[in-house]
Amino acid sequence: MYCDxxxxxxxxxxxxxxxxxxxxxxxxxxxxxxxxxxxxLAIAAGRQQGGVPRDAGRRISESLFVTVTNTNFDDVAIVEEIGKTLAMRDQLNALLPSVPEHDASSWTGSTRDEFLQKALTAGVESYDINEDLRSLKSLVLYGLKGLAAYTDHASVLGFEDDEIYAFYARGLEAMVQDLSADELTALVIQTGATAVKAMALLDRANTSTYGNPEITKVNIGVGMKPGILISGHDLRDMEDLLKQTEGTGVDVYTHCEMLPAHYYPAFRKYPHFVGNYGGSWWKQDREFESFNGPILMTTNCIVPVRESYRQRMFTTGMAGYPGLQHISARPEGGSKDFSALVELAQTCQPPVEIETGEITGGFAHNQVLALADKVVDAVKSGAIKRFVVMAGCDGRHASRKYYTGVAEALPEDTVIMTAGCAKYRYNKLQLGDIGGIPRVLDAGQCNDSYSLAVIALKLKEVFGLEDINDLPISFDIAWYEQKAVTVLLALLYLGVKGIRLGPTLPEFLTPNVAAVLVEKFGIKPIGTVGADVEAMMAGA
Ligand code: FSO
Ligand code: SF4
Known part of the structure; x- marks a missing residue:
C-alpha cells in the first residue's frame, strides 16, 4: 500500500x-x-450529452467520500462501492459512440481479488512518474475527496450543483492524463473555486433546512438518563435521530464535529438534546467507553474500535467499520431507522460525567453579521486589534499543543475565529470576551469555514478595503484530512495570502510544489508560539 x-x-x-x-x-x-x-465513471459521465448526470455526480461524491481518511474501513462495503461505480460507468459508456480509450474506462472486475489486482497499478503513485506532476495531481485529488464529502451532505438535503459535478469529471479525468505543471496548477486553482461553490451549496442546504446557527451555550456535562452519542457531520442523520428519540426516555449527545448541530434552531428545540460529550475525534476510544450508550458515526473520523464499546457502535452513510452494525440508507422520501440504537440505549447506563460547564458557539455568518455593528465599532475603537482564523482539524500529534499555546498567548484584544475540530485545542479555555463578543467565535463544522470567509469578505466591504489581506486578520490553519485540503484551496482561491499551515506541511507536496505555494500564496509552516503570535500581531 501507499497512502500519503x-x-x-x-x-x-x-x-x-x-x-x-x-x-x-x-x-x-x-x-x-x-x-x-x-x-x-468520471470519464464516461463527462462525455454525456447534456453534462454529467446527477446520479453519476452523486455516485462520485459517495465513492470519493468513502476513501476520505477515517471514513470507511469496511472492505465488504468498499468492494460493493467499486461494483456500483463500475456498473454505472458501463451504463454511461454504453450511451457513447465508443468506449473511451483508457484502461480506466475499460478494465473489468467483480471480485475483491480482482480489485486488489487492479490496485497494484492504479494507486496514486501510478498517476505520474514525475513526482512534481504527481504532487499536483494529489493536491487536486485530495481536494476533490474533501469536496465529495461536502456535496454528499448537500445532496442528502436535496441540494446539487451541475457545475460542481462537471468539475468532478474534469478533475478526475486529469488523474490519467498527461498534463503540464501549468495545466495542473490551473486545475488546483479550479479545485479551490469549486470548493467555494460546494461550501456555499452546503451552507445553503444546511441553513435553509435547519435555520441559521445562533449563539448557543452547549452543556458539556451529562444528564441522568441513558444517551445516544452522535458524531460525524451529517445533519440529516441528526434530524432523524432527534425525531426518533423523542419521548423514548433517551437523551442525545453530540461528539466532535457534531457539536455545531446544537447551534441550529431546528435542533435546539428538542429538550432531550442534552449536550456535547467529550472532545475531538482522536480521543473517542476513551470517551466512547465512558459514554456507556450507543454511538452513531455518520461520517469520519473513526479510530480503531475497542472491544469495550464495539457492540454499541453503529455506522451509517459512507462511514463503515468491519463488524459494526451499519444503519442502511433512508428509503426515498423516508427516514433512516435508528430504532436499534434507541432500544439498545434503553438498556444502557447513563454516561459517566467527564467534565462540566458550557461552551459557546453559533457564530456562523448570519449571526456574526447580525453583530456586525458591534464588531466594526470594536475594531474602530481599537478594542479588537486582530482576528486570527484558527480553523481546520485536530489530530493526535503532540505538536498540536501549538494551537492551545497560540490561543493562550494571543493578546486580549484579539478574537479567534474557528470552524472544524481544530477548536477542541482551545474551546474550553476561559478566554473571556471583548465588550460581549466572545474571544473564540465558533462558526461550526469544517465546512463552515465558508462562514469565516463570508465574514472576512463582509468586513473588507464595510471597511472599504480593496483586498482581504488588508484586514487585520491572520490565518493559522490546522489540517489533518482531505476536507481541510479543500478548505485551504478555497481560501487560496478567495485570495487569502500568508496562511500559516500546520502542524506540518503536507507530505504529498514535493519541495518544488511547496515552493510554488510559498511563492504564489505566501503559505508558511507554523513556527513557535511566541514567534508566530508576535509575527501575526505585526501583520506578518
Ligand atoms: Fe475533523 Fe475528522 Fe471536520 Fe475532518 S472530525 S478531521 S477536516 O473529519 O472533517 O474537522
Ligand atoms: Fe493514509 Fe493518513 Fe491513514 Fe496514513 S494515516 S494510511 S496517510 S489516511
Missing amino acids: QCQESIHGTGCTARGVCGKDEMTAKLQDALVYASVG
Missing part, C-alpha cells in the same frame, strides 16, 4: 505497511481501486 493523503502520513515514506489511522493494506488498496473506478 493525511497529515499523519508517515514522514518521509507515506504509510506503506499499515496506516497510522489503522487502515490496513487491503483496505488501502481497495480504496485505490475505488478511486480508479471513479476516474472511469
Whole structure:
C-alpha cells in the first residue's frame, strides 16, 4: 500500500505497511481501486450529452467520500462501492459512440481479488512518474475527496450543483492524463473555486433546512438518563435521530464535529438534546467507553474500535467499520431507522460525567453579521486589534499543543475565529470576551469555514478595503484530512495570502510544489508560539 493523503502520513515514506489511522493494506488498496473506478465513471459521465448526470455526480461524491481518511474501513462495503461505480460507468459508456480509450474506462472486475489486482497499478503513485506532476495531481485529488464529502451532505438535503459535478469529471479525468505543471496548477486553482461553490451549496442546504446557527451555550456535562452519542457531520442523520428519540426516555449527545448541530434552531428545540460529550475525534476510544450508550458515526473520523464499546457502535452513510452494525440508507422520501440504537440505549447506563460547564458557539455568518455593528465599532475603537482564523482539524500529534499555546498567548484584544475540530485545542479555555463578543467565535463544522470567509469578505466591504489581506486578520490553519485540503484551496482561491499551515506541511507536496505555494500564496509552516503570535500581531 501507499497512502500519503493525511497529515499523519508517515514522514518521509507515506504509510506503506499499515496506516497510522489503522487502515490496513487491503483496505488501502481497495480504496485505490475505488478511486480508479471513479476516474472511469468520471470519464464516461463527462462525455454525456447534456453534462454529467446527477446520479453519476452523486455516485462520485459517495465513492470519493468513502476513501476520505477515517471514513470507511469496511472492505465488504468498499468492494460493493467499486461494483456500483463500475456498473454505472458501463451504463454511461454504453450511451457513447465508443468506449473511451483508457484502461480506466475499460478494465473489468467483480471480485475483491480482482480489485486488489487492479490496485497494484492504479494507486496514486501510478498517476505520474514525475513526482512534481504527481504532487499536483494529489493536491487536486485530495481536494476533490474533501469536496465529495461536502456535496454528499448537500445532496442528502436535496441540494446539487451541475457545475460542481462537471468539475468532478474534469478533475478526475486529469488523474490519467498527461498534463503540464501549468495545466495542473490551473486545475488546483479550479479545485479551490469549486470548493467555494460546494461550501456555499452546503451552507445553503444546511441553513435553509435547519435555520441559521445562533449563539448557543452547549452543556458539556451529562444528564441522568441513558444517551445516544452522535458524531460525524451529517445533519440529516441528526434530524432523524432527534425525531426518533423523542419521548423514548433517551437523551442525545453530540461528539466532535457534531457539536455545531446544537447551534441550529431546528435542533435546539428538542429538550432531550442534552449536550456535547467529550472532545475531538482522536480521543473517542476513551470517551466512547465512558459514554456507556450507543454511538452513531455518520461520517469520519473513526479510530480503531475497542472491544469495550464495539457492540454499541453503529455506522451509517459512507462511514463503515468491519463488524459494526451499519444503519442502511433512508428509503426515498423516508427516514433512516435508528430504532436499534434507541432500544439498545434503553438498556444502557447513563454516561459517566467527564467534565462540566458550557461552551459557546453559533457564530456562523448570519449571526456574526447580525453583530456586525458591534464588531466594526470594536475594531474602530481599537478594542479588537486582530482576528486570527484558527480553523481546520485536530489530530493526535503532540505538536498540536501549538494551537492551545497560540490561543493562550494571543493578546486580549484579539478574537479567534474557528470552524472544524481544530477548536477542541482551545474551546474550553476561559478566554473571556471583548465588550460581549466572545474571544473564540465558533462558526461550526469544517465546512463552515465558508462562514469565516463570508465574514472576512463582509468586513473588507464595510471597511472599504480593496483586498482581504488588508484586514487585520491572520490565518493559522490546522489540517489533518482531505476536507481541510479543500478548505485551504478555497481560501487560496478567495485570495487569502500568508496562511500559516500546520502542524506540518503536507507530505504529498514535493519541495518544488511547496515552493510554488510559498511563492504564489505566501503559505508558511507554523513556527513557535511566541514567534508566530508576535509575527501575526505585526501583520506578518
Ligand atoms: Fe475533523 Fe475528522 Fe471536520 Fe475532518 S472530525 S478531521 S477536516 O473529519 O472533517 O474537522
Ligand atoms: Fe496514513 Fe493518513 Fe493514509 Fe491513514 S489516511 S494510511 S494515516 S496517510
